[in-house]
Every structure is written in C-alpha cells, then in structure tokens.
Amino acid sequence: MGWMNDESGLDKCAANYVPLTPLSHLRRAAHVFAGRPAVIYGDHRVTYAQYYDRCTRLASALVSMGVTPGDVVATLIPNLPAQAEAHFGVPACGAVLNTINTRLDVDTVAYIFDHGEAKVVLADPQFMPLAEAAVAQMVGNAPILIEVADAANGWPASGRHPVYEDILTLADPNFAWIMPEDEWESLALNYTSGTTGRPKGVVYHHRGAYMMTMGTVISWRMVLHPVFMAIVPLFHCNGWNHTWMMPLIGGTLVCCRDISADAIYAAIADEGVTHFGGAPIVLNMIVNADEAERREFHHQVEVFTAGAPPAPATLGKIEALGFNVTQVYGLTETYGHVTECVWKSEEWDALEQSDKAAIKARQGVAMPMMEHITVVDEAMGQVRMDSTHQGEIVMRGNSVMKGYLKNPDATAKAFQGGYFHSEDLAIQHPDGYIQIADRAKDIIISGGENISSVEVEAVLMAHPDVSLAAVVAKPDDKWGEVPCAFVELKEGCTGDAAQMIAFARETLAGFKAPKLVIFQELPKTSTGKIQKFELRNHARTL
Amino acid sequence: MGWMNDESGLDKCAANYVPLTPLSHLRRAAHVFAGRPAVIYGDHRVTYAQYYDRCTRLASALVSMGVTPGDVVATLIPNLPAQAEAHFGVPACGAVLNTINTRLDVDTVAYIFDHGEAKVVLADPQFMPLAEAAVAQMVGNAPILIEVADAANGWPASGRHPVYEDILTLADPNFAWIMPEDEWESLALNYTSGTTGRPKGVVYHHRGAYMMTMGTVISWRMVLHPVFMAIVPLFHCNGWNHTWMMPLIGGTLVCCRDISADAIYAAIADEGVTHFGGAPIVLNMIVNADEAERREFHHQVEVFTAGAPPAPATLGKIEALGFNVTQVYGLTETYGHVTECVWKSEEWDALEQSDKAAIKARQGVAMPMMEHITVVDEAMGQVRMDSTHQGEIVMRGNSVMKGYLKNPDATAKAFQGGYFHSEDLAIQHPDGYIQIADRAKDIIISGGENISSVEVEAVLMAHPDVSLAAVVAKPDDKWGEVPCAFVELKEGCTGDAAQMIAFARETLAGFKAPKLVIFQELPKTSTGKIQKFELRNHARTL
Structure with a gap:
C-alpha cells in the first residue's frame, strides 16, 4: 500500500479533504455563475443566485417543520422547478430526497410513505389527491403535505395545505446549509418500479451522485452552459442526476409539465x-x-x-x-x-x-x-x-x-x-x-433455443407501418415458449398479422419469428418503458 | 448528518466503493481507447494499449528491483515518454513518484535523494551526470540508477547503468497493478523550488490527482481526444496533472525535449x-x-x-x-x-x-x-x-x-x-x-504605501521595446523601499532608463514608478518563473 515510511502530519484535515457531494456544485455556481439562467419554466426564469436562494429557503423551511438530518422528504411533482429545487434544498438540510413516481397507484404510494418514513411530502396539485389518499391508507405517522401550486399553468392550490411559495417567502435566506460530514451519508431514496412484489428502496450516497456529475460531463461532450431539457422524469434515478450536474457547468434546466x-x-x-x-x-x-x-x-x-x-x-x-x-x-x-x-x-x-x-x-x-x-x-x-x-x-x-x-x-x-x-x-x-x-426475464426459450426479444423487436420496428413493438414469451405445449409480438401501429395504418410474420421471417430464423401478432397500444411506465410483465400476462391468456 | 434511521446492509463494499486514483483512467483507456494514439515523440508513437503495456512492464520491473509499496521512485527526465510512463508505472506498483527538477544543482538533488529516500532513479543521459554526482554526495543509501536512453535524438546510453528499454523488454506484461486500498495513500512527492532554505517535499494523495483530472476537463473545455503538448515540465506539479488526465478523455500527449x-x-x-x-x-x-x-x-x-x-x-x-x-x-x-x-x-x-x-x-x-x-x-x-x-x-x-x-x-x-x-x-x-x-514577499512598501510589483510590471510590459519586466524592492533610506525594475529588451532594441521611467509615470502614480531601471536578461527557473530573489539580492547592491 502506498504509505511512505514517515507520514507524520499527513492526515486529512478541513483544508485538504471535503466530502464529495453535488451540493458543492450549486454553492459554487451561486457565485461563479450568479447571473446566468439556471431554471426556466414558462415565465419562471431564475438565475443561479436566485436558484440558490430558493433552495436555501426550502432547506430552512424544512428545518422549521421539524425535519432533521437523515429524515426523508418525499415529492410527487412533475419535472417542474420545485422538483429541481428539492434536489438541493432537501439534502441542504441533511435530509434524504425521495422523489416518487407520479404514475403509481395509491396502495404503492402508501407503502412508500410508510417504508421510507417520509416526514414531509411536496406535491403538485395534480397529484395531491394521490398523496392524500395514500396518507389516508398508510399505517405509520402521516407526513406533512405541502402543495406546490402551478396556477399559471392551470393547477392552482387546493387550499387544503400550506403552499410551497408561501413557505419559501417566510423562510430564512441566510440558512447555513448542512453539508455531509461523510460522503457515504444518504442523499436520495429511489424506489424501483418493481414488476413483481413491493418496490425496493434504492439508497444513494453523496459520493456516487458527485461522481455521476463529473463523469457525465465528459461523456456527454458538454462544455460550459448547455441548455438541458428535463424529459426523463426526475423521479427516475433523479433524472439520471442531470439536475445535480447542471450547476457544475452553469447549464440551464428547461422544465416542462407534459x-x-x-x-x-x-x-x-x-x-x-x-x-x-x-x-x-x-x-x-x-x-x-x-x-x-x-x-x-x-x-x-x-x-x-x-x-x-x-x-x-x-x-x-x-x-x-x-x-x-x-x-x-x-x-x-x-x-x-x-x-x-x-x-x-x-x-x-x-x-x-x-x-x-x-x-x-x-x-x-x-x-x-x-x-x-x-x-x-x-x-x-x-x-x-x-x-x-x-x-x-x-x-x-x-x-x-x-x-x-x-x-x-x-x-x-x-x-x-x-x-x-x-x-x-x-x-x-x-x-x-x-x-x-x-x-x-425477457428472454424467450423456445425448443431449448434462446430467443432475444430485443432482436425480434428490432426487426419488426423496421416495418414501415410499425410505431412500437414488444415481443414476449407465450407458453406453448410443444416448444415450451414461443415469441408473441404486440405491435403499436402508426396513425392511419392497419395491421395484417400474417404479413407481419412473413416480414419478420425475411430476416429472422424461423423459430425466432413471432407466432402471433397482436395490434394494440402498448402499456408503458411513466418513463416510457414498455411494461412487458403486463404483455406476458396477456400473452398467457391468448 | 444524513444517516437514515435504518442503514443496515448499506455499508461500503467492493461493488460500490473504489478508491479514487488516476490509475483507473489508464486501465479504462487501455480498453476503451485501445487503438488510439496515446503518446507521440518523434518516431515513438504508441497507442493506449501499448502505453498501458509499457507502464505495466515498468511497474513489474520496479518490483523486481525490490521496490515495495510506499517506496519512492525518482526521475530526472525531460518531458519525454518515459517521464509520462513513470506517472502510471510507478504508482502501479504502489510506489510514490518523485519527479525532480532537472535544473537543480547537485547539492539540492543529493538532499532530495536523501530526504525522499528514493530507491530507484530513472534518469535521462543528459542528466545522468547530475544523478551520479548527487548519489556520490548523499548521506543515505544510494538508489539504483536506470538510464532512459534517447539515442535517436542524440542522447545514447552511457553504458554505466541498466537501460530503461532493456528492463521493459524483460519485464512481465501480465503484472497485476497494485491499486491503492485507500485513496489517501501517497501518489507523488514534489519538492518546492524553495527560494530560501531547503526545498519542502509536497506529498500528493491519489484522491486529489483524480479530482484534478475530472475538474480540469470541464474547465479546459475539453471533449474527447484533445492533442496536448507537454510544455509545463512534468516535474512541476506533475505537469499540472495533465498526464494523468489524458487517458480519461483518450487524448494524445505530444512530447518534446526542448x-x-x-x-x-x-x-x-x-x-x-x-x-x-x-x-x-x-x-x-x-x-x-x-x-x-x-x-x-x-x-x-x-x-x-x-x-x-x-x-x-x-x-x-x-x-x-x-x-x-x-x-x-x-x-x-x-x-x-x-x-x-x-x-x-x-x-x-x-x-x-x-x-x-x-x-x-x-x-x-x-x-x-x-x-x-x-x-x-x-x-x-x-x-x-x-x-x-x-x-x-x-x-x-x-x-x-x-x-x-x-x-x-x-x-x-x-x-x-x-x-x-x-x-x-x-x-x-x-x-x-x-x-x-x-x-x-514581492510586495514593495514605499513610504508606508504598498506597491504591487505585478502592477508596475504590467505597465512596463506594454512598452513596445520590452520583452519581459520584473520589479522588486530596493532598500531606500528615505522611503524604506523603492521599486527597482529589471527589463529584458526585444532583440535589436536598446533601452533608455529615463525614457522607461517616464513611460511608467504616464500611467502610474509617481511613488509606484520604478526609481531605477536595469536592462539585462532575467534569471528564470526551469518553469519560466522569474527568480525575483536573485533580482532582490542584486537590487540591494545597486
């Protein structure tokens, strides 16, 4: 190991060791990129100085609601400014951010509130009924609900809960951020989509998110000041950590409800x-x-x-x-x-x-x-x-x-x-x-041969009438399983199953071509992934 | 601090925690950028796969010479391929790299060999006499000297020591790199230029060099595959860590002796x-x-x-x-x-x-x-x-x-x-x-007023005949100190001190203008810094 004979006085200290955390990026940006646009959503246009101020106020407000380091703060918000602010404001008071998938059912959201032990939930008016119903159904202590109104875009506050902008206005703009003392401290909690059974709560450390932001800049050929549109939901791997990355390079985050x-x-x-x-x-x-x-x-x-x-x-x-x-x-x-x-x-x-x-x-x-x-x-x-x-x-x-x-x-x-x-x-x-x-779990095993559903899908997607295709296993008495294709057609197209199978056989080995083609809209998760488990269930009934 | 109520099973493990080290960049590049040009020096043109192989062989060779983790390996080499290889090959066997300034005197090099306890020294034929003289003068155990011959460019091996290329040829290309177990382990030892007294040995940790490489890419507006010329000597802050950075982005290092x-x-x-x-x-x-x-x-x-x-x-x-x-x-x-x-x-x-x-x-x-x-x-x-x-x-x-x-x-x-x-x-x-x-120590205090030598120099540098200017304090009975300028003129120009002082007074307050202007070549360190302590000594005698 690379320790020298005499390492006296060479220990870590405050000057040479700072726990890695994406929080550092926004603190630096508030200063280095103070006047540059940070977040845009319609008429909401804030600079880095303002973004930092809003996140600081959020952290302060959470503390005054009783949130202490290690507590969980959850959100049910589309890709809007408050969701981005939560990525900094929540950890800036030492808390752990739990962005929840807004497409989940009440039962699952109640499970997540209970399992994650959320102390506060920030919710958009569109998803407040979901939050309320989940709270009503949960077993443990109910979180405080805060409503993130968006009246300018048709989603005014319900009047039933404290409103996000009001608590920011009342909060302390000089609140001192609570930075991690150890980069292994927990930063975020993300529940997997969980195709079977209860979702699992994935815990992120500060160090990992920091490294994501550094590594992604390089791979994504980004220099200073990109303009980034948040399309991947921020409740999905925290939007691939891009919200934490933007202040590193003085980028602008463009938000969008739908x-x-x-x-x-x-x-x-x-x-x-x-x-x-x-x-x-x-x-x-x-x-x-x-x-x-x-x-x-x-x-x-x-x-x-x-x-x-x-x-x-x-x-x-x-x-x-x-x-x-x-x-x-x-x-x-x-x-x-x-x-x-x-x-x-x-x-x-x-x-x-x-x-x-x-x-x-x-x-x-x-x-x-x-x-x-x-x-x-x-x-x-x-x-x-x-x-x-x-x-x-x-x-x-x-x-x-x-x-x-x-x-x-x-x-x-x-x-x-x-x-x-x-x-x-x-x-x-x-x-x-x-x-x-x-x-x-998506591999299809037919007559002992493995069939890649991805390979069959790629062939079907090349058909001029096909918008999307998903191929799953259908149980079969003779072959064990056979490929069954579900196809979403482009507007104005009508499908012909036999013709589609013939098209697939032009490229694929016979055993790989779908034995059955169903034309329908495909079930998708909020992140656009096709829900193959639903199609598999459907295929079993055919 | 951000620890959740229940963190059972959430400890660090081999899957989610890897000590940060620039060694990781070359291991990745050997695979991701295998066929791309890594290092160029005249006819020496190696790909990343070859660069990795050479560094691996160097690490293996050092181990077979008795180098163990934590030992120091020193170099006296210009910005040539072997100097770059030492940046990976030395730490790849757990050792600490000590690149020594090739312009130093024998006495100081002997001090550094003793103080750093170098076990092996890699030296260019141009600096082998310096290494040999320093070894003769040192107090402690003499290091093994290895000669990095450069016959193609007029610097063949002396025949007095083992030759770098020979030991690489004989080394094990399958040697398993010894990676740090703790990112705080020592990576490099760099002696400050030390204008007074003995130089101090600055110790770098692996974590810091890794962070330098990540942060610099962003600041330097680099995307993939830059072509970087090594001008800053690699014995000066390890060339600002750029050698460690290049594999991160698949860049090419262009070397040059002079x-x-x-x-x-x-x-x-x-x-x-x-x-x-x-x-x-x-x-x-x-x-x-x-x-x-x-x-x-x-x-x-x-x-x-x-x-x-x-x-x-x-x-x-x-x-x-x-x-x-x-x-x-x-x-x-x-x-x-x-x-x-x-x-x-x-x-x-x-x-x-x-x-x-x-x-x-x-x-x-x-x-x-x-x-x-x-x-x-x-x-x-x-x-x-x-x-x-x-x-x-x-x-x-x-x-x-x-x-x-x-x-x-x-x-x-x-x-x-x-x-x-x-x-x-x-x-x-x-x-x-x-x-x-x-x-x-460069500030000039004249009549109780601080004068920035940098400010005065900038004014003189704007004069059409001036190539370089340095301003230092000259002791003065009345004012305590007064500014004294040393000026290097462009070729073909002749200087006029009175005219130069008048030129300075056009811009500067009277007390800031130099009272004395000397035209001469300026003494410089190997990294191009002007040696102001020499000029200060000189000014005292004027």
Whole structure:
C-alpha cells in the first residue's frame, strides 16, 4: 500500500479533504455563475443566485417543520422547478430526497410513505389527491403535505395545505446549509418500479451522485452552459442526476409539465435546448411528429437514450433531423447511465447508415466514473468477447447504490462476488463493447433455443407501418415458449398479422419469428418503458 | 448528518466503493481507447494499449528491483515518454513518484535523494551526470540508477547503468497493478523550488490527482481526444496533472525535449496540437517568434497560463495569432491550477481588447473540484469584494496536498484555520473574481504605501521595446523601499532608463514608478518563473 515510511502530519484535515457531494456544485455556481439562467419554466426564469436562494429557503423551511438530518422528504411533482429545487434544498438540510413516481397507484404510494418514513411530502396539485389518499391508507405517522401550486399553468392550490411559495417567502435566506460530514451519508431514496412484489428502496450516497456529475460531463461532450431539457422524469434515478450536474457547468434546466413532440421541438427552437435524455419512445415521438408539431432549428441536439436499445430504423430517421443519439445503459441501482457507446470515428464514420445504427444500439463501455463493467458467466468468469457468448452484465464503481433500504438480504444478493448484478443478459464484441441480448426475464426459450426479444423487436420496428413493438414469451405445449409480438401501429395504418410474420421471417430464423401478432397500444411506465410483465400476462391468456 | 434511521446492509463494499486514483483512467483507456494514439515523440508513437503495456512492464520491473509499496521512485527526465510512463508505472506498483527538477544543482538533488529516500532513479543521459554526482554526495543509501536512453535524438546510453528499454523488454506484461486500498495513500512527492532554505517535499494523495483530472476537463473545455503538448515540465506539479488526465478523455500527449517557438509551432501544424499550458514566458516566446519559426494553422489552440499574470500586451498579441488564453492559478501544494478566469461572454465579449486583456489577467474563481477559494484578512475574515481591499488567498478542497514530508510543523502552519494558506496577496472584484496583487514577499512598501510589483510590471510590459519586466524592492533610506525594475529588451532594441521611467509615470502614480531601471536578461527557473530573489539580492547592491 502506498504509505511512505514517515507520514507524520499527513492526515486529512478541513483544508485538504471535503466530502464529495453535488451540493458543492450549486454553492459554487451561486457565485461563479450568479447571473446566468439556471431554471426556466414558462415565465419562471431564475438565475443561479436566485436558484440558490430558493433552495436555501426550502432547506430552512424544512428545518422549521421539524425535519432533521437523515429524515426523508418525499415529492410527487412533475419535472417542474420545485422538483429541481428539492434536489438541493432537501439534502441542504441533511435530509434524504425521495422523489416518487407520479404514475403509481395509491396502495404503492402508501407503502412508500410508510417504508421510507417520509416526514414531509411536496406535491403538485395534480397529484395531491394521490398523496392524500395514500396518507389516508398508510399505517405509520402521516407526513406533512405541502402543495406546490402551478396556477399559471392551470393547477392552482387546493387550499387544503400550506403552499410551497408561501413557505419559501417566510423562510430564512441566510440558512447555513448542512453539508455531509461523510460522503457515504444518504442523499436520495429511489424506489424501483418493481414488476413483481413491493418496490425496493434504492439508497444513494453523496459520493456516487458527485461522481455521476463529473463523469457525465465528459461523456456527454458538454462544455460550459448547455441548455438541458428535463424529459426523463426526475423521479427516475433523479433524472439520471442531470439536475445535480447542471450547476457544475452553469447549464440551464428547461422544465416542462407534459412531454410531447410539440413541447420538445418548441424548447429546442425557442430556448435553444442543446441536450436531453429520453427513452426510445421519446425518439419515436420526435420522428413520428406531425408537420405542425415540428419546428426548424439549426444546431445539433445531443440526445442520450436508454431504457431499451433504440430500433435501428428510428436511429436512422432521427439523425437526419439534426439529433445525435448516444446509447447509454444503466439501472436505478447505478444512478442511471454507467455505460455509453463511445463512437469510434476513424472506424465507423465511413459505414453505411444501417451499420452505424446497428453499432449505436450497443450499450458500449464503462463511463469514466465506473471502475469495471463487463459480462460474466454463472461462475463470475469473463465471457468470451466474440459477439456470441452471453452472460450477465456486472459492474463495480463509485456510482453504485449503497443498497436497498431495510433489505440487507436483497442488498447482499445484488452485490455477490464484489460486483453489482444487473440481471441483464448481454454479449461482448471483440473490442469489449457490451450489447444487451435481453433482460434475464425477457428472454424467450423456445425448443431449448434462446430467443432475444430485443432482436425480434428490432426487426419488426423496421416495418414501415410499425410505431412500437414488444415481443414476449407465450407458453406453448410443444416448444415450451414461443415469441408473441404486440405491435403499436402508426396513425392511419392497419395491421395484417400474417404479413407481419412473413416480414419478420425475411430476416429472422424461423423459430425466432413471432407466432402471433397482436395490434394494440402498448402499456408503458411513466418513463416510457414498455411494461412487458403486463404483455406476458396477456400473452398467457391468448 | 444524513444517516437514515435504518442503514443496515448499506455499508461500503467492493461493488460500490473504489478508491479514487488516476490509475483507473489508464486501465479504462487501455480498453476503451485501445487503438488510439496515446503518446507521440518523434518516431515513438504508441497507442493506449501499448502505453498501458509499457507502464505495466515498468511497474513489474520496479518490483523486481525490490521496490515495495510506499517506496519512492525518482526521475530526472525531460518531458519525454518515459517521464509520462513513470506517472502510471510507478504508482502501479504502489510506489510514490518523485519527479525532480532537472535544473537543480547537485547539492539540492543529493538532499532530495536523501530526504525522499528514493530507491530507484530513472534518469535521462543528459542528466545522468547530475544523478551520479548527487548519489556520490548523499548521506543515505544510494538508489539504483536506470538510464532512459534517447539515442535517436542524440542522447545514447552511457553504458554505466541498466537501460530503461532493456528492463521493459524483460519485464512481465501480465503484472497485476497494485491499486491503492485507500485513496489517501501517497501518489507523488514534489519538492518546492524553495527560494530560501531547503526545498519542502509536497506529498500528493491519489484522491486529489483524480479530482484534478475530472475538474480540469470541464474547465479546459475539453471533449474527447484533445492533442496536448507537454510544455509545463512534468516535474512541476506533475505537469499540472495533465498526464494523468489524458487517458480519461483518450487524448494524445505530444512530447518534446526542448521547448522553443519552433517546436511549439511545428507541433501545432504537424501533430494538430489543440491544448497546452505554459508560463507567460511561453506566450512571449510564441508572440516574439521569428517569421521562420512560425507555421500556419487553422484551428484555435487553447492555452492555459499560470505562474504569473500574463501582461495585457502579450495577451492582446497572442490571441490575434489563433490562441485562446485562460489564466489559471495554483501552487505546487494544490496540484497546480485551482482557480480559473471563467469568461463571461455576455458581459465581456463586447469590451475593447485592452479591457478584455485586463480581465484575462485575473486569477478568477474556484475550479469545480475545489470547495472554497477566497481572500481573507489576517483574522481569516472575508475581505470586502471591492477591487481594493487586499488579503491572502486561502483555499479548501480535495486538490490540496496531504502536507510536507517529514515536516509536520510546516504542514500545520500551512493549514492553519482549516484552509491552505497561499501566501499570495490579492483583491477580489465585486463578482468574487480574485486578482493577485503580489506574492506577500514581492510586495514593495514605499513610504508606508504598498506597491504591487505585478502592477508596475504590467505597465512596463506594454512598452513596445520590452520583452519581459520584473520589479522588486530596493532598500531606500528615505522611503524604506523603492521599486527597482529589471527589463529584458526585444532583440535589436536598446533601452533608455529615463525614457522607461517616464513611460511608467504616464500611467502610474509617481511613488509606484520604478526609481531605477536595469536592462539585462532575467534569471528564470526551469518553469519560466522569474527568480525575483536573485533580482532582490542584486537590487540591494545597486
């Protein structure tokens, strides 16, 4: 170990050791970028000095409500300024931020209030009935409800709870932030979507969020002052930590209540949005927008996409419109993205568009803040990097969660062997780039052969009439399972199942082609992920 | 503090906590940027895979020479590939890198060998006689000397010592790097130039160097694949940590034995250099280059300058040539730069060139990896930010040294009050930007009034015949001290002291104008800093 013979006087002290926390970014920005625009939402336009002031007031107000360090403060808010402010104001009083998915049912929200032991909940009027119903149903102590009114946009306060702006006005603008004394202290609590059973509470440490912000700047080719549109919900991995990152580079956060092609194009054209992240469904939304929704713009927009590999057909179309798409991959447990498909210009720029798109669908390599991400077999041995052998993606690094709240068994299982286990199946190409074959539970096993649902979906997505496709296993007496496709058609198109199956067989081996095609709107989570468990349940009944 | 009620199972483990170290960057780059150019020096052109291999072999070779973790390995090498390799190969076997200034005298090098207890010294043939003489003079155990021959460039091996390339050839390419178990372990040892008494040994921790690399990328507006020329000697704050940073972004390091205008222009034109750092003397070299030395280039080159505020006149000229200059500031104790003059386009783009240059001479604000940098009075109270009140620059953050080796008293003094004390005097502008008035010891006190030597120098530098100027205190019976100017003229110019004093009085208050002007070449350190202590000694005799 690198300790010298004589290290007397060389210990850590206040001058040379400061716990890593994203809170430092906003404290610095309040000074370095004081006059620059920080957050924009319609007429709400605040500078970094004002943003810092509002976050300070929020922290002070929470303390006066009895919140103490280590307490949980929850939110039920769309991607609006108060949700961003909570990312700083809540930890600035030492509390832990629990952004809750606004699409959840009352029962689950009540479970989260109880399990997380929220002391205060900030809720948008649109979701206040949900918060109230959850409080009524919970077992433990009820949290204080604060209403974040948005009258200018049609959501005035109900009058039943204290109002966010009022408590900020009354709060102390000189409140001294309570900074972490240890960078391992808890910063945020994020519940997984939990397809089966109760959701698990993923706990983030300050250090990990800080490292995410530093590593992402590099990967996302950001220099100073990007204009970032918050499309990924801030209740999903804290919006991939981008809210914590923006003050680091003096960026502007553009907020929006409802995500639509209309709103995205307008933000690009009117606010000069340069960067955003979104699930492939957002890419589809942009590609399939009506002429009336589209707006002209003259800069390249950098898009990070994750959640599922984007279909090559979509990638080809969106890049022609002025967007550069980078595929990233991660999980709630890893604060969001931890791999990226770093583009190799020398090797890949000259390829055909379809080949480029195929490469862009790869999840890629470890981002700078992660130590090691690879694919291993069941004995934790490295799989052969031959584009064929499958294994599980595992990762080690500083942007990995502390663990699951009050669930040491699940935590120990997730960290077995010194790596976080993603439960995603992938291959590695000879250059080490990772490509997801499938979620372990999404793989279809037909006649003993593995079928990647992702592969079948990519083929269907290339059909001109298809807007979205999802393929799941349907139990089958002869084959064990067979692929069953659910297809969402573009407006004005009518589907023909036999024709669609024939189209798939042009490219795929016979056993991989779907045996059944159902045309319907696909069930999605709030983050645009297709809810395959619902489709699987449906497929069982067919 | 932010600990939740129940944190069972949420401790650090191998999956979610990896000690921060710049070694991680090269391990990742060997994989992510395997085929990209890493280091260039004439015909020596290695990819990241090859660079990693060479560093691995160096680590293995050192272990086989008996180096164990915590031991010191020293170097006496110009900015050549082996010097860069030592930055990874030495810590990769757990050892501490001690890059020694090649311009030092035998006595000081012998002191450093003894004080640092070097086990191995890697030396260039040009500096092998210095190493040998120092070994002969030292008191403690002699280190093993390894010669880094450079026959292709006129420096073949002497034949008296093992040769670097030979030991790499024989070493184990599969050696497993010894990574730090604690990010506070020692990474490097850098001796200050020590204008009085023995130099002090500044000890760096792995965490600080890692944070420097992350923070600098952001400040230096770097995206992937910069081409960086190593001009600042790697024995000076490890070249501002840029060698450790390059693998993070897949950059290329361009090496050079002797820095000249010729070499700089050639590297820009032939290798496409995009970034470099250098003292103001390097800027002067570029501005004052002959036509024959200049080369055409068509991209903007980003230059970071530090060591002393660049003269506004130089700044004006160099920007017209295609260089964008950012002033940064730091000390050996802070791993190099920790403040930067972040440019405010909206406010400053429209200013006159001379006003812009005046702003660019400010040291600016804390870089992202630092927590707090400000100016305080003697009671450690914040000075008024009014561009007038002076105080000492103090800093707190993760890129501050562990302390001075075997000197706990000096360490405690430097860290008094929980901040590192720079001993530099500065004012703060109303926006918080710091501007150095002077080194505490460089201030001239005349008739009870403080005179900033920097201010007087800037005025003299604006004179068309002046290449460099340095102003120091000359003892004076009446005034206590008076300013005495030493001026280096441009080629072909002859100086007139009276005319120069009159020129200064056009701008400066009478008491600030130099009372004496001496025309001579200025004594400089290897890093281009003017050696004011020599000039002060000289002034005393005038």
